Amino acid sequence: MKKITAPAIKARKGGEKITMITAYDEPSARIADRAGADIILVGDSVANVVLGREDTLAMTVDEMVYHTAAVMTAEPSSLVVGDMPWLSYHTTPENAVDNAGRLVRDGGAGAVKLEGGRKRLDVVNAVLDAEIPVMGHLGLTPQSVHAMGGYRVQGKQAAAAYELITDARALAEAGVFAIVLEGVPDVLAEMVTAEIAVPTIGIGAGAGCDGQVLVFHDVLGLHDKRTAKFVRQYANIADVAVEALERFFADVRSGSFPGDDETYHMPEESAEILRELNSGDLGGAGLATDSFLADEAMEQ
Ligand code: KIV
Secondary structure, three states: OOOOOHHHHHOOOOOOOEEEEEOOOHHHHHHHHHOOOOEEEEOOOHHHHOOOOOOOOOOOHHHHHHHHHHHHOOOOOOEEEEEOOOOOOOOOHHHHHHHHHHHHHOOOOOEEEOOOOHHHHHHHHHHHHOOOOEEEEEEOOHHHHHHHOOOOOOOOOHHHHHHHHHHHHHHHHHOOOEEEEEOOOHHHHHHHHHHOOOOEEEEOOOOOOOEEEEOHHHHHOOOOOOOOOOOOOOOOHHHHHHHHHHHHHHHHHHOOOOOHHHOOOOOHHHHHHHHHHHHOOOHHHHOOHHHHHHHHHHHO
16 A cells, blocks of 8 residues: 555545544554554554553653654554654744654654644744644644643634634644644534645544544543543443453463463473483483473474
């Protein structure tokens, strides 16, 4: 399959809906790629769904590079977007370029995502100027959890909604290749989508966006925590996994695991020598056969 690029995603504006899912390691990236994800986001939501944290704020560039590199090991044809963690692009544009560069150079990402609108334009311009494609993220931006006073739907009032449209316009004009719209009313998402020339990718933003993204662990039911209203869970892997482990433990307790075909064997004549050796019948005479026996056992 041909590798999907940021310009190719941008060209999908208004066409077939864009599919995006998070992944944080090689197995999840392989699954996402096999299922046909256009974009794999190595999201800082790894903090919530893998590391069990309340928010994403403690994620570091090193950790995001580590997870991005793990995803790239799967060699997905999906475009891999590395999420820039909090404070990796909030100080200076130079610092932001260095950190975005690490996600690309050390992690292997084909693009980066960062949260915020006009406030981050200098950073967006600097990263774009370094030839790194940028995905924007507006609305409920989890790195602003304290500033927002919690994880709240954004843009419910006309004035705030208009600010968001202005932010989206500014990001699109700066040259981002797509914008994630998270936790906003559907009417607002539809207006942004109609207004800008780059694809919008919704999460809790209604059906009017150019694409949709959800978190891997939420879609597959890999955890048993409460999820947001916008999550549709397509499987309950956690229950399947618990049931499988219960059966494994039961087999261990009953002695039915491991079975004969899950066990390595030794030729009967070697076993006989070993028994004699162990019972002292051969004294030290058989000791030279020790390594031979070990090698043989490994080969069975
Ligand atoms: O970190 C993440 O997973 C995200 C998505 C929810 C868009 O930013």
